[in-house]
Amino acid sequence: MHPRNAWGGWIEVVTGCMFSGKSEELIKRLRRAIIARQRVQVFKAELDDRYATGQVVSHSRWRLEAERVRTAREIVDRVDPRTDVVGIDEAQFFDGEIVAVCTHLANLGKRVVVAGLDMDFRGQPFGPMPQLLTIAEEVEKAHAICARCGAPASFTQRLTATQEQVVVGAADVYEARCRRCFEPGGPAAQPELYPPEEEEADSLEPAP
Numbered sequence: 001m002h003p004r005n006a007w008g009g010w011i012e013v014v015t016g017c018m019f020s021g022k023s024e025e026l027i028k029r030l031r032r033a034i035i036a037r038q039r040v041q042v043f044k045a046e047l048d049d050r051y052a053t054g055q056v057v058s059h060s061r062w063r064l065e066a067e068r069v070r071t072a073r074e075i076v077d078r079v080d081p082r083t084d085v086v087g088i089d090e091a092q093f094f095d096g097e098i099v100a101v102c103t104h105l106a107n108l109g110k111r112v113v114v115a116g117l118d119m120d121f122r123g124q125p126f127g128p129m130p131q132l133l134t135i136a137e138e139v140e141k142a143h144a145i146c147a148r149c150g151a152p153a154s155f156t157q158r159l160t161a162t163q164e165q166v167v168v169g170a171a172d173v174y175e176a177r178c179r180r181c182f183e184p185g186g187p188a189a190q191p192e193l194y195p196p197e198e199e200e201a202d203s204l205e206p207a208p
């Protein structure tokens with residue numbers, strides 16, 4: 001199934017919007033590697049502290065122990081030479097150095113499995129994800145279900161008005177939307193959809 005070969009490492013990226021099952025897919029791939037008796041190390045950005053510390057936790061509550069790092073470079077420092085598979089979750093939160101780190105690890109012969117959001121709440125490419133998608137040998141783009149209409153969803157809709165790129169949260173702050181239902185930037189960024197209420201609508205008498 002995987003084009004991974006015996007003489008070299010490689011990079012695979014699982015991406016998509018929130019609630020698309022990225023973390024489940026990452027966990028599934030890493031669990032299979034563990035079952036195959038490969039040495040696996042998992043890293044995630046320090047920033048994301050939803051649900052638990054030191055674990056990759058999907059929205060459906062699968063979990064896997066993870067080492068928390070502040071910078072991409074720390075991953076290189078912490079990877080054991082014997083490690084076969086390196087998992088990286090929430091890759092969108094790392095700076096551009098994560099691209100060189102993944103390349104370095106793959107060149108060392110390791111299988112690098114990366115999960116991350118492809119777009120932010122404005123529908124713009126998120127952090128280093130475009131570069132990671134480009135250099136990866138394999139990319140899987142996962143879809144969620146639009147919370148408005150039920151269509152396949154690729155966008156992360158923020159439900160609050162803040163314009164910060166990173167607001168940590170889950171179903172209380174975000175939902176998945178399809179392209180038609182997506183409101184880039186959140187509800188407050190939208191122009192007024194309806195004209196102001198008519199005043200003095202109480203008289204049905206024709207004007208004199």
Ligand code: ZN
Binds near residue numbers: 151180
């Ligand atoms: Zn929709």
